[in-house]
Amino acid sequence: MRETLQLLIYGVQLGVIYALIALGYTMVYGIINLINFAHGDLVMIGAFVAYFAAELLGANFPLAIFLAMLIPACLSVAIERLAYRPLRDKPRLSALITAIGVSIFLENFPRMLPFIGPNYRPFPMLIPFKNFTLPTGAVLNSIQIVNILVSVALMVALTYIVHRTKVGRAMRAVSFNKDAASLMGINVNRIIAVTFFLGAALAGAGGVLYSMTYPMIDVLMGIWLGTKAFIAAVLGGIGSVPGAMLGGLIMGICEVVATALYSELGYGSGFVILILILLFRPAGLLGKVKIEKV
Amino acid sequence: MDTLRKYLPILGLAAFYVLVMALRKAGVLTSYYVQILMFAMINCMVTLGLNLINGFTGQFSIGQAGFVAVGGYTSAAVTTLLLPSSVLVPALRPLVFLVSVFIGGIVAGIFGYLIGKPSLRLKGDYLAIVTLAFGEIIRSLIRLIPQVGGPRGFSGIPRYSNLLWIVLFFGGTIWVLRNYIYSSFGRACIACREDELAAGTMGVDTTKYKVMAFTIGSAIAGVAGGLLAHLLGYLHPDQFNYLKSIDFLVYLYAGGAGSMTGSIMGATLLTILPEMLRFLSGWRLVIYGIALVFLMLFRPQGIYGGKELPFLIPKIRRPEGYEGGQ
Amino acid sequence: MTTPQETSRPILDVRNLSIAFGGLKAVTNFTLSLPEGELAGLIGPNGAGKTTVFNMLTGIYAPTEGEILFRGENLVGKPTHDYTIRGIARTFQNIRLFKNLSALDNIKIARHPRITYGLVPAFLRSRSVTETERQVEEECLVLLEKLNLLPFADTLATNLPYGIQRRLEIARALATSPKLLLLDEPAAGMNPQEVDTLADSITWIRKEFQVTILLIEHHMQLVMEICNRISVLNFGVTIAEGQSEDIKNDPKVIEAYLGKGGKVA
Numbered sequence: 001m002r003e004t005l006q007l008l009i010y011g012v013q014l015g016v017i018y019a020l021i022a023l024g025y026t027m028v029y030g031i032i033n034l035i036n037f038a039h040g041d042l043v044m045i046g047a048f049v050a051y052f053a054a055e056l057l058g059a060n061f062p063l064a065i066f067l068a069m070l071i072p073a074c075l076s077v078a079i080e081r082l083a084y085r086p087l088r089d090k091p092r093l094s095a096l097i098t099a100i101g102v103s104i105f106l107e108n109f110p111r112m113l114p115f116i117g118p119n120y121r122p123f124p125m126l127i128p129f130k131n132f133t134l135p136t137g138a139v140l141n142s143i144q145i146v147n148i149l150v151s152v153a154l155m156v157a158l159t160y161i162v163h164r165t166k167v168g169r170a171m172r173a174v175s176f177n178k179d180a181a182s183l184m185g186i187n188v189n190r191i192i193a194v195t196f197f198l199g200a201a202l203a204g205a206g207g208v209l210y211s212m213t214y215p216m217i218d219v220l221m222g223i224w225l226g227t228k229a230f231i232a233a234v235l236g237g238i239g240s241v242p243g244a245m246l247g248g249l250i251m252g253i254c255e256v257v258a259t260a261l262y263s264e265l266g267y268g269s270g271f272v273i274l275i276l277i278l279l280f281r282p283a284g285l286l287g288k289v290k291i292e293k294v
Numbered sequence: 295m296d297t298l299r300k301y302l303p304i305l306g307l308a309a310f311y312v313l314v315m316a317l318r319k320a321g322v323l324t325s326y327y328v329q330i331l332m333f334a335m336i337n338c339m340v341t342l343g344l345n346l347i348n349g350f351t352g353q354f355s356i357g358q359a360g361f362v363a364v365g366g367y368t369s370a371a372v373t374t375l376l377l378p379s380s381v382l383v384p385a386l387r388p389l390v391f392l393v394s395v396f397i398g399g400i401v402a403g404i405f406g407y408l409i410g411k412p413s414l415r416l417k418g419d420y421l422a423i424v425t426l427a428f429g430e431i432i433r434s435l436i437r438l439i440p441q442v443g444g445p446r447g448f449s450g451i452p453r454y455s456n457l458l459w460i461v462l463f464f465g466g467t468i469w470v471l472r473n474y475i476y477s478s479f480g481r482a483c484i485a486c487r488e489d490e491l492a493a494g495t496m497g498v499d500t501t502k503y504k505v506m507a508f509t510i511g512s513a514i515a516g517v518a519g520g521l522l523a524h525l526l527g528y529l530h531p532d533q534f535n536y537l538k539s540i541d542f543l544v545y546l547y548a549g550g551a552g553s554m555t556g557s558i559m560g561a562t563l564l565t566i567l568p569e570m571l572r573f574l575s576g577w578r579l580v581i582y583g584i585a586l587v588f589l590m591l592f593r594p595q596g597i598y599g600g601k602e603l604p605f606l607i608p609k610i611r612r613p614e615g616y617e618g619g620q
Numbered sequence: 621m622t623t624p625q626e627t628s629r630p631i632l633d634v635r636n637l638s639i640a641f642g643g644l645k646a647v648t649n650f651t652l653s654l655p656e657g658e659l660a661g662l663i664g665p666n667g668a669g670k671t672t673v674f675n676m677l678t679g680i681y682a683p684t685e686g687e688i689l690f691r692g693e694n695l696v697g698k699p700t701h702d703y704t705i706r707g708i709a710r711t712f713q714n715i716r717l718f719k720n721l722s723a724l725d726n727i728k729i730a731r732h733p734r735i736t737y738g739l740v741p742a743f744l745r746s747r748s749v750t751e752t753e754r755q756v757e758e759e760c761l762v763l764l765e766k767l768n769l770l771p772f773a774d775t776l777a778t779n780l781p782y783g784i785q786r787r788l789e790i791a792r793a794l795a796t797s798p799k800l801l802l803l804d805e806p807a808a809g810m811n812p813q814e815v816d817t818l819a820d821s822i823t824w825i826r827k828e829f830q831v832t833i834l835l836i837e838h839h840m841q842l843v844m845e846i847c848n849r850i851s852v853l854n855f856g857v858t859i860a861e862g863q864s865e866d867i868k869n870d871p872k873v874i875e876a877y878l879g880k881g882g883k884v885a
Contacts, residue, residue, distance in 0.1 A: 035419070037540075083587050090594035093354075097547045100540055101586030108579035118576075227426075227536065234423045268434030271427035278424065282416045470743045477742035477749060478735040478756075485729045488718035494700035495678055495710055497733035497796055506739075600720075608745065610753055616761040616770070 005138040007256055013144045013213060015252025016151035020206035021229030022236070022244035023158060024199030030239035031175045031195045033092060037099040038079060039203055040226015041106035042072040044219060046204025047123070047211040048116065054124045061126040065150070068208045069201040076200030077193050085189065110219045123215035126208075147209045154205055155245055158198065162241055167194055175239070228255070228270060235274050237287025246285055303605050307465045314457060332457060332525055334565040335464040336518045341545040341561040342471055342554060343514030348543075349551035350475060351507035352487025353414065357425030358515050358542045360432045361402040363534035365516025366523040367442055369398030370451045373524065375441060379452045391454035395463070395520035402516020403509050410508035415501055421508075429536055436531040447530035448523075455525035463521055467514055468606070471554060474510070476608045483507045487552075548589055550596030555603045560596065629692060631656040631832050632800055637676055637686035646672045647856040650686070652834075654800070659826050659833045661847035661864075663840070665876055669856040670836045671713055674802050677834075678710050679703040691799070705733045707799035711789045711806065713836075719778040723769060723788050726777055727760040730795035760795065766828070767791045767821075783814055787821075794829055801825070803835040807842050815839060819846050844868065852876065 021043055028036045050068040053059035059067065083102050087095040110116040130142040162168040173181040174191045182188050210225060211217050228251055236247025251270050258269035277285060314331065317323040340358055347355045372394035373379070379387055405428075413424040437445045474480050482503040485493035490500050523529050541564075549560020571578035589597075630653045637650040647669040654660055662670050675681040677688060679700040688695045695703055709730075718726050735756060741749050764770045769791055772780055777788060786806060793801055806822070807815045819842055826833050837843045843850060843864070850867045852860040854876040860867055867873055 035422070083591070086591055087594055091551075093348075093547055093551065094590045094594035097544060098587045098590045100544055101583045101590065103583070104579055104586065105583030108576060108583060112576045112580060223537070227430075231423075231427070238419075268431050271430045271434075274427050275424060275431075278420060279412060282420060473743055473745040473749075477745070477753070478732055478737070479739060479742050481725065481729050482732050484721065484725075485718055485732075488720060489716050491680065491700075492712070492716040492718065493729070494680070495704055496730045496792065497701045497704035498729065499699070499701045608750075608753075610750075610757050612761065613758050616758070616765075616773075 002137040005134075005136055007260055008253065009138060009140055009144060011253030011256040012249065013147050013252070014256060015249035016148055016155075017206050017210045017213070017248070018229045018232045018251045019245045019248025020151050020154060020202045020209070021225060022233040022248045023155070023241065024203045025230050025233040026236070026238050026240060026244040027171075027195050027199045029233070031171065031192055032084070032088065032095075034084065034095050034099065035230070036199075037096070037226075038102040038106055039199065040222035040224075040229070041103050042076055042200045042203040042222070043207035043210070043225050043229075044217070044222035045072045045075065045106065045110075046207030047217045047221065048110065048219075049204065050126070050208040050211065051121065051123060051217060054126060061146075064126055065205055065208045069204040072204035072207075073197045073201040076196045076203075080193060080196040085192075107219055107223070116219065118219065120216045120218045123211040123217050125215075126212055143212050147213060150205065150209060154202060158202065159241065161198070167191070171195055231270050231274050234284055235277055237281075237284030240284070240286045240288075243284055243286035250285075299605075299609075303469075304465070307461060311457065311461045328457060329525075330566060330569050332455070332460045334562045335460050336522050336525070337542070337545060337561040337565050338558050339464060339467045339518040339521075340515045340542050341549070341557040342467055343511035343518070344542050344546050345511075345551060345554065345557045346471060346475070346483070346507050346514075347511040348546060349553070349557070350480065350487060351483040351504055352490075353504055353508065354419055354422040355425045355508065355511070356422045356543055357427070357429035357536065357539050358511075359534040359536065359538035360425065360429030361406060361512040361515035362519035362522065362538075363429075363432055363436065363529075363531070364405050365395075365398035365402040365513075365519030366529050366534075367398075367436060367448065367519075368401040368516070369394035369520030370448055370523040370529060371442060372397055373454065374448070374451050387452070387454065391452075391459075391524060395517055395524075398520035398523075399513045399517035402519065403513030406509040406512025407505060410505040410512075414504040414508060426536055426539070429534065429539055433531045433534055443529075445531065447528060449528045451523050451527045451529065453524060453527045455521050460521055460525070463517060467517070468554065468558075471514075472606050472608065475554070479503065479506065544586065547596055548586065550599030550601070553596070553598045553600060553602050554606050555601065556596050556598035559598050563597075630654055631658075631691055632677075632834075633687075633689040634677070635687045635689065637673070637683050637688065639672060639676060639681055639683045639685075645856055647676070647683075647853075650853070650856075650858060652851055652858075652861075654832055654834065656799075656832055657826070657830070658849060659823070659847055660835070661843040661850040662834060662836050662853060663838070663843055663850060663867075664853035668853040668876075670853055671804060672856075673853070674710060674804055674836065677703070677802060678708060701733070704796050704798075707797070708802065709793035709796045709798035709800070710802035711786075711793050711804055713804040713808065715785050715789055717777040717785060717789055717792070720776060722774050722776055723764065723780065724757075724760055724773040726788060726792050727763060727795045728756055730792045731756055731760065734797065763791060763795055767794075782809060786810070790821075790825070794825065794831075798829075798831055801829075801831045801833045803833065803837075805836055805838060807837055807839040815842055818842070822846055 024039050025036060028034055046068040049071045050064040053064045053067045079102055083098040084095050087098060111118045127142055127146055132140045134140055162171060170181065170186045170191045171194065173184065173186055174188050178188055229248065232247035232251040233244045235250060236243030236245065254269050254273050314323065314328060318328055340362055344355065344358050347353050373390055377390050382390060409424060409428055413421050436442060442448045482498045485496060485498050486500050486503055494500050545561040545564050546557055548564060550556025568578055568582060571581065574581065632652065632654040634650060634652040637647060638645065639647050650673055662673065664670055672681065676683045679695065679698055679702065683696060690706060690708060695706065718729060735752060737749050737752055761770065761773060764773050767787055769788060772784060777785060780788060790803065790806065807818055810818060822833065823846055825831065847864060850862065850864055851858055852867060852873050859872045859876060860870045
């Protein structure tokens with residue numbers, strides 16, 4: 001029982017990070033039907049921004065995470081403007097290939113920079129480490145608490161933006177029908193840019209939280225993190241914001257449990273769960289099946 | 295004249311083989327270059343198979359490396375574990391190799407069928423996700439099988455592949471695919487791509503043809519995997535991770551989806567180019583990434599999208615009075 | 621051609637067909653009986669459920685209730701392509717040609733179910749495949765010629781003028797060798813002159829290809845001119861059925877179209 005709870009804590013801690021990253025995939029897919037392959041690399045950039053902010057500027061946790069959200073977000077808007085927007089009316093997969101190109105660039109350009117390079121770097125302690133023993137005997141540490149609190153706060157903020165603000169309403173309108181939204185006076189380009197901005201900000205935050213938990217960072221860390229978060233987004237129902245959150249949690253918990261059972265299983269387990277869920281709910285747990293109009 | 299036209303591609307392929315061998319003998323091409331050429335042809339085969347699924351049938355598979363792995367490991371298991379070269383008289387070895395490559399293709403095809411059948415009923419990107427997941431699951435499974443080396447990799451595979459075999463399989467793949475695409479089956483696949491609903495009302499069993507294209511494409515990847523295994527002599531599960539699948543996807547769309555010529559050009563060019571840029575060390579991938587973005591921005595349809603070299607289109611004689619302006 | 625009176629059994633007998641999307645009843649108890657060789661019209665205001673009826677008659681939507689008896693066989697529950705193979709072909713309200721293919725290839729795809737060579741001969745392109753392909757090419761060219769489309773044989777469908785696209789879609793439907801042809805607003809977007817030509821074409825097609833035709837149309841004059849029998853749908857319910865003269869003067873129909881006190885055509 002104590003061990004189960006302990007695993008659950010680890011699972012939730014990892015799951016909320018997957019959820020944060022998954023949100024970016026799901027929002028971009030929801031709005032322009034693009035699987036943004038470069039999204040995982042923004043997670044890595046977020047981690048490196050926080051690393052340099054702490055090492056060079058001596059930034060504390062709030063400042064580090066703020067910069068780690070802001071810089072990938074601006075970068076993501078620039079990428080959308082330069083590499084995706086010109087292809088919006090072209091075959092859908094052209095944009096996918098540019099996304100792959102951007103991703104290859106984002107992984108390899110920092111590798112060649114002398115002050116980043118290909119090696120692993122230890123991530124600094126942004127908050128003091130402290131263990132708390134719960135009455136049941138399970139142990140909860142300060143990083144886990146911060147992870148969960150920050151993630152939940154960001155997800156609540158996002159939900160508020162999507163459902164309670166004018167921009168959020170415009171985002172939902174654009175994802176429903178771009179042409180109609182445009183006729184209603186919504187600046188579609190701007191809303192898409194906002195979507196990329198928000199998604200990348202969450203990815204950056206996810207990168208910092210992940211690096212605090214597993215304090216070794218390198219330029220390729222975004223690939224697998226991104227893939228798992230993407231799977232989480234699909235599992236929850238791609239295009240659905242609550243779906244991404246749920247999917248992230250499920251992925252995190254399953255991965256931790258499977259790894260605890262047998263370490264070789266950890267990686268493949270998420271994919272098996274994904275396929276099982278898609279067999280029974282093809283649109284993901286919270287996704288909606290679209291009816292084709294003839 | 296017609297007979298000449300018919301056999302021109304075969305002559306061309308034979309001439310290509312003779313030329314490469316002659317240059318190799320003359321010392322112009324080192325074995326390293328010949329090896330790259332062989333990789334290029336294997337990549338072409340996988341890309342052509344993927345093109346049938348994505349380019350011609352309009353589906354979206356992104357886990358092709360998984361099928362290459364299935365084909366490679368299966369055929370390597372046949373030649374290394376089941377009938378190792380030590381128990382065979384030399385004359386039998388090519389036969390065993392040939393059979394093993396076909397078995398690899400068939401097993402990959404069976405996997406393709408089993409995956410395609412449930413996921414192709416659905417519209418959208420489900421196939422993409424399921425194939426991506428499949429590729430990663432296969433990799434995890436291979437790690438769990440000690441007989442094929444598990445996480446250490448599968449070594450000691452006899453190096454049966456050579457330029458001749460690869461040229462033959464490469465040519466055969468092109469020929470068979472061309473015939474398929476310009477048959478009633480191929481047209482049914484293209485109809486699924488163009489408008490699935492309208493295809494159904496034209497009497498095309500859309501699920502059947504999507505599954506068929508997916509199975510054939512996977513089987514071709516499996517055959518290519520068999521050739522690759524016996525070229526390298528060594529396989530490792532990490533060779534087939536999803537980044538490898540992404541490579542094939544890039545070859546396909548950079549070359550031009552829906553064009554066999556495009557696949558051949560894309561795969562060849564993008565296999566050879568990074569090798570030629572080796573002197574740039576790490577910068578070559580930076581350049582590769584940027585080049586990909588620019589290629590798509592300026593040629594979204596790919597290098598050769600929507601076009602086909604004439605010898606890849608079978609000629610049909612029209613009755614008199616209907617010749618029209620073809 | 622057999623006259624309608626001679627056939628004892630209708631070619632199409634639709635009984636109590638209903639469909640609901642969620643809670644919305646789009647079509648309720650649609651019933652229709654078409655004798656062989658009939659040319660019938662299905663009319664009604666926008667959103668009355670006409671296209672939904674067509675979608676059910678071609679297996680695209682599964683009706684929640686009812687039977688579709690085509691030549692005596694209930695087709696409900698079968699996949700779309702089975703409807704086509706058994707002889708029901710259709711066109712679409714918003715043209716759905718295979719846009720990036722030539723007119724000829726569009727027609728060839730419609731011949732698909734009639735081509736019988738196997739997969740292995742196709743892979744190897746055996747002599748019989750080449751021969752069949754040559755025959756298919758000829759049949760399709762002949763069909764294009766019949767419908768005055770031969771000059772466009774090698775043009776991509778997307779590059780054809782609108783009127784030609786409409787005609788090509790009818791040609792493609794005919795290429796499936798149908799017994800029953802469903803035309804969804806064939807006159808949409810046409811000018812009066814084109815509509816006149818279309819009226820002649822439809823009656824000619826019915827005779828030439830020996831098909832029964834059911835058409836959805838908003839162009840009232842066209843329907844009244846060529847259809848021997850008309851059904852009127854409003855809010856998913858059949859409100860009138862009969863000869864064109866009776867329909868024209870049916871107060872319920874007039875009310876559905878124009879509100880109270882109006883007059884049709």
